[in-house]
Amino acid sequence: MNKIAVVGAGISGLSMANYLEKHSIDYHIYERRKKKDLAGHGFLIPQEGMNYLYEIIEPDLLFQHGRFLKKYIQYSHTGKILGEKKLGNVFAISRNSLINLLAQNISPEKITYEETVTPNDRQKGRLMLSNGTEIDAAIAIISDGSRSRIRRSLFKDETMKMVRESEVVNIIHDKEIADAIENDFIKFHHEEGGLTFGILKLSDNTVLWYSQFDNEKYMINECSVGNLKKYMLEIFKDWHPVVPSIIQKSDYKNVHLWCVYELEKLNSFYQDNIVFIGDAAHPLIPFTSQGVTSALKDSFILTKYLVEEDNIEQTFSRYETERKPEIEIHINNGRTLLDQFLLPLSQQTENMLPISYK
Template sequence: MNKIAVVGAGISGLSIANYLEKHQLDYHIYERRKKDDLTGHGFLLPKEGIEHLSQIVDPDVLFKQGNFLKKYIQYSHKGKILAEKDLHDVFVISRSSLIKILTQSIPAGKISYEETIMPCSIQKGKLKKQDGAYIDSDVAIVSDGSKSRIRREIFKDEIMKIVQENEIVNIIKCKDIAASLEDNFMKYHHEDGGLTFGILKLSEDTVLWYSQFDNEKYKISEQCSVDSLKKYMFEVFDDWDPMVSSIVKGSNYENVHLWRVYELEKLNPFYKDNIVFIGDAAHPLIPFTSQGVTSALKDSFTLTKYLISEKNTSDAFRKYEAERKPEIETHIRNGRILLDQFLKPLNQQTDSILPISYK
């Protein structure tokens, strides 16, 4: 196998790099952010995600950095229990912890930070740096996120749609709140629909929380500051269950993240020439599916498998897409169903909707 360039050192890029490292394939990672930029907050991993991650990281190290969840409990916004469901092998971990774990197995010399990579419009399949220098690689694996610059440059006719949902994500450190949560995934729903608040315990003193908004009903300014976002959260959740309001008011908003969600109107091919896409760069998923990390891990495993077994990259890319695309399309359909449910008033929603998509 010839030299491989991996674009992006997020979860997808580091996952594929770990698989390439495991099989002793030659690669180099290019990441546009700084080395210590660990923005983002946390992920849910169902059983398949744990199984694939355990192939490339030590499970004992992994499990010390997160938490297994016992139940999904759905509440009204005032705290009335609406439904409960047992969870089996569902794990929650912070993004920074998972990034650190995945980075441990990658030699420092194989990652270049603060490098923005773009495709060359003259030479097909070639990537170049901002200074115009070409990347020395025969294959490029692109994992630069849901709004991938490289994907948009290659598939110029693609249509990205704004999803009718925004998310605000944050972390609170508080032993008392963490202790009161046990190990449950708690999600509060406003009776009018289009507004939820989710709570997940990461450790004995750390809680991940997120709020989902119908962005047509609950307007959030494009240029909102941290202070204005904090004020907005205080106002919206002032009369919710005391657990929710105490988390909202007790959080530090320095690293709060506002996520504007997009999706492709139609999936592009997963590859073009010698450039192949994985994770969100190939197939942005609506966050209701909780399948982003697992899909990235399965993409990485599948692509590596065919890069090893096939004699040429065209066959490897073709088989990778053929295996992964049907499952991704299932998650896209499920995500749209879950979004539709989220937008409806509670009395019109299907009972006990679990915010995880299964194939």
């Protein structure tokens, strides 16, 4: 098979490269960011996603960089337990760790960083580099994120809308706080709805925390990073003491403020010899906790059909036919979880897992 161009060196792009590597298929990755510029913080990966990861990363190595969470515990914002559920082998890992693990199997000469790729307007189905050079590849696999520039240039009538939820995500390195949390996924909920604070333990001294805001009630989008800590302390001052303690002790140098968007309607997952995977094909709102698993599954299934089929159209069609129905289930589940988040606790379905299962 002729060389494949992979656009994007995030989770979906690197997992795709790993599967291509496994099947000795030639490829090259183009990434817009600098090599050391790793935005984002962490993931929850259900058992299905772990099974796909085991195909390309040794389990023992994975386990050194994250941990399985035992149970999901819901609290009111003042600390009253609302419910508990066992988690079936859900793994927590930082984004940096997973990116580095996926990148270790890729030769440096197969990744070009700080390179923006765009469609070639003069030649259908072809891509070009920022200097105007055309990329010589039979297939282009696009994994450039939920707001994919290439997807928007091909599907000009698509509509993305802002979701009624924003997130602040951060990591704190504090052994005392980590010791108090154990290996559980903890989430505090405000009684009036639309405001939560989640805590995941990533290692013996590292905790990922995130806060979810109804952005019609809380104007988090208008806060600069410099004022974010002050704003967070004010919003969460009356919550269980562990919450303001984490906010107070955190370093905000790499805090991530995330405004969430979704497609009103999914596009086709391919056009001509260009195919989309991960968030570039199907942005999933964070309530699903299925972003990584879906990216891994996209990469696995697409590679499978690339190996089995000689015809590109048939390859892409089989990939889309298999993946799109499941993605639509996760999208609908995510919207249900979002609707629950916006309701007062008294109106929410009891003890729902914050993970979408098909």
